[in-house]
Amino acid sequence: MGSRNAHKKVVTLEEHIVEIMSDSGEGAQKCGQSFGSIAARMGNGVWTVEIIPAEIQPPARSVAGASGNRIRIGSKRVTNGGDEADVVIAFNEQVLLGRVNAGELKPGCIILLESMWAASPDPKIVSQYKETLDRLKGDGYRVYEVPMENECRKLVSDPRKGKNMFVLGMLCNLYSLDMNLAREQIAFIFGKKSEKVIRSNVGLLEAGFDWAEHNLEFGYRVPAVRATEPQLVINGNTAIALGVLASGMDICAMYPITPATSASHYLSDVFERAGGIVHQAEDEIAACAFAIGSSYAGKVAVTITSGPGYSLKQEGIGLAVMAEIPLVVVNVQRGGPSTGQPTKAEQSDLFTAMFGSHGDAPKVVMATSSIEDCFYSMITARRIAETFNMVVIVLSDASLATAQQPFPRPQFSEDWLAPPIDQNPVPEGAKPYDWDPITGLSRRFAPGQPGGMHTLTGLAHDRSSRVAYDGETNDQGMHARSLKLAALQRMLAPPKAFGGGEGDLLVVGWGSTKGAIEESVERLRAEGHKVSSLHLNFLQPMPGGIKEILGRFKHVMTVEGNWSDRPDDPLIDDTNRRYSALAMLLRARYLVDVDCWTETRGRPISPGSICNELRKRLAREEFRR
């Protein structure tokens, strides 16, 4: 590397948000994730979010084709993607426009823009570039033109492959990251390739660093304390897949669907080596049925899907509920209904998860609230499914699926694993549905157990699994299946409010919004507001103690990524307003006036937008009383 620039002004920051945007296939994702990993190794809090176009090969230089990565780094732990970006690096001006139009950039933020387009042989491109540049400057953005292509060409013949490492070098300089860690990162990501490839990429990295050192008069430092424990840096879907492996489940049956598939991709790669199987079924229904068959005869199985697939599995889920076959179903939620927004985040499947399948079909519903939680939820889900012979739905969503966040490397425990399949003879006189009158629980008989032969059925059945046509027996089965939820509820720890135990406003959330909600609470409490939050990991059953918490706040509302009618709309009033899912559930269960604020814009809800909304409410008359 070259000399240092004595005139550079380095500013110390608490946190910053960087976006790297390129055409699909130019490597912005890899650049962003590498940047996140290096920062994590330095001890920074990190949250990375993938920005993914819906098409596989969108046209080059198109607004809709923007592909990239957002990285939020901080001195402390970072729990969400944050608000608008502070710095954007763009490989062309069109992908940048997509982010500008979406309002994702902070006013006046720094833009580092590839300048090669100014010299394009195509006059249309030149004029597009100039127009955009002028517009951005006019709007007050601090735009720096960077000759990325030209600088890279000094080192490699095809800068399209490798420009991302030049950008990584720029970022390392800009954020004062340790270049030795950056070189190690390159050696790691190109580990399977030749020494020559690694050397070439390290060369680009260093060139980027040097260019930024001498051409950018500013730089930042986000102080960090090096972690003392090893951390895992993975996204939510990988965490789910690793959780499946760690839970001791043997079989995952799935059908490809965005944004859930990457969990199965990863699992397909690693599961077989560990003796497990990922079965890609012919459709979602078959995937569910296959998992049910596996669970019935062997260890608890899992099926992983997203909204439309989840809808298709409903009849199978009802069968598992009725026959009391344990099953784990993961729904990585996306925008809906129908095909909706396949790559975008939404939390619209809560009701479907709770009430889906016809008839009364009680099942357990959990929601993952962080990347770490994605991992441990799978172990918990497997255990609950097995203990209670129930279907456990785990709701994740698109915003966790591809987001990365470091968390302490889990310490393996044999307790995580499923017990071996019971093949002991069934005691004389024991029945397959010997429902306990208090808990509703019964012992499951698995094929292979002598003396346990019975025909399991989706029809109403008695304790011996004989088809029941009478109302009394039907009632007994309903009773037992419902009691199991209460039995589980008694085992759940009551949740705790975040912030303070009482106050003016309690914000309740579930799933992926935890980080953003809690950050908003911190910000508003720093402004003096008496705001707290409560986050639910179990939606069905809801743990005890919630009513008491709600009662200690003057106002209660939920923040969710699903639809709720806007009270200001002319036709909307108290008699017809559709509340968001959790708000509706809380109102029904606790008879508390729970309001809601929701967003369905396909992006993770930011702490800034939550703060804005809460400030408006806190300013209202009733809050000042």
Next chain:
Amino acid sequence: MSTASICLNHLFDEQRALEDYQGGMPRWCKGCGDNAILAAVQRLCRDEGLKPEKTVFVSGIGCSSRLPHYMRTYGFHGIHGRALPIAEGIKMARPDLHVFVNTGDGDCCSIGAAHWIHAIRYNMNITVLLHDNHIYGLTKKQASPTSPIGTKSNTTPRGSYLDALSPLTVTLGVQNVSFVAQAVDWIPESLFQIVTAAFRHRGFSFVRILQRCPEFVGNMFEPWVHDPQRMLMLTHENGIQVSPALQKIYRNQQAHDPSDIHRAREIASSEDPIPVGILYRNPQVPCYEDLRRAGMLRTAGSIKTSLEAEFDKFTVWP
């Protein structure tokens, strides 16, 4: 006790009677062909010495699918059309179990048709008995995909509009097909022979059984029941042989080598006479569970090792 007498005692314990496989009292209609199928599989279980606890009968929904309730083995009476994927899950998790599927023409060829096609391709070691009565019985007489054109039913009061789907030609047209046979409920001896051959085949054994429904389509198979010459008995040294007693009645016989798929497809296309016997058998087709479970060894140690190796890939060390 001497070793020999222990063995003898053991052998005695393992001897089971038909009653050991009989579950609830069948509730099919009088004269229903399902009774003949039940008798054949109970006899099969006894003669093959299947351990009841190691045997699972899986079914969907429909008259056919009540069969597991009448067995004293493990049974899985699931949901409409999904018996096959459920059975596949069972077999994948537990290859040590004998897995049978009882399904009907509506269950298999209509609502479950996608699973049927793919089950053939997976070729898991499962015995599938298609109870094909050409009509929906449990829902009270609607046309099924195998109803002959012109079948009058509650949904086709002026006769059904489309040509019947042929379960045999469809099955024989799918990659990895490994066993296809046809039986009829009114020749119990050959039904038993065919079901036994199906069970002994290692792979997806598909037996279409033409089955009478006296309640809703009582005349459907009458011409064939009353005219043995309209039955075509397939025999071969590598297939099944027709007993001397049956030979006297069913004189229309044809030698057919079950390894000949082209001839099998021709025979499958014949609706009259009705072919009975093994149309196709190929023991060489690999079973999906063998392909997927090769070397599947799950211990706490192996799980820990693979998990730690994956953690290593993503660990940021301090």
